[in-house]
Amino acid sequence: MTSKLFQLHDQHDYYLIHHGAKDTVTGSCHELRIGGLSLLVDCGLFQGKDSQPLPIEFPIDHIDALLIIHAHIDHIGRLPWLLAAGFNKPIYCTQATAELIPLMLDDGLKLQLGLNQKQREKVLNHIKKLIVPLEYGKRQSIELRDRFAPCCEEKQKDKNKKAGAKA
Numbered sequence: 001m002t003s004k005l006f007q008l009h010d011q012h013d014y015y016l017i018h019h020g021a022k023d024t025v026t027g028s029c030h031e032l033r034i035g036g037l038s039l040l041v042d043c044g045l046f047q048g049k050d051s052q053p054l055p056i057e058f059p060i061d062h063i064d065a066l067l068i069i070h071a072h073i074d075h076i077g078r079l080p081w082l083l084a085a086g087f088n089k090p091i092y093c094t095q096a097t098a099e100l101i102p103l104m105l106d107d108g109l110k111l112q113l114g115l116n117q118k119q120r121e122k123v124l125n126h127i128k129k130l131i132v133p134l135e136y137g138k139r140q141s142i143e144l145r146d147r148f149a150p151c152c153e154e155k156q157k158d159k160n161k162k163a164g165a166k167a
Helices: 079-084 095-113 117-130 150-166
Strands: 005-007 014-020 029-034 037-041 065-067 091-094 131-134
Touching: 079 095, 079 117, 091 095, 095 117, 095 131, 117 131
Parallel strands: 037 065, 065 091, 091 131
Antiparallel strands: 005 014, 014 029, 029 037
16 A cells, blocks of 8 residues: 655644545554654554455554554554554553453454464553553643654643742
């Protein structure tokens, strides 16, 4: 699958690449690039008439983290294939989504891949180790490559100064 790079702002280095769900309803998978940092948003399964091969067909070495919007299978269904492709970075999601991801994926790993209980637990435990649950409804910064995305750096510096002043 060839993905087109869309520039989001003509004066800034902000780009969006659709790796799924661009021309379909299922298979949500988008990459946000900001100033050399890259955040994958969802890695979902294509379903029904939109069904496509499961392997990850785009480069992932440069991706700094994954953000999961919610635990529907069309947003998380290709997570095992993302790990198989070598992804080993933080997976950010809400606390509720963090609880649901293993439950939702367990059934698919059993039915789609025919994995036994021990094999499924190995995959799911690896995913659980990567998950960073975030509080729902609370604004938070996501740390990428030991720093914050450029759009957040100034806000984080201000936040750190204020926190230092209170201490």
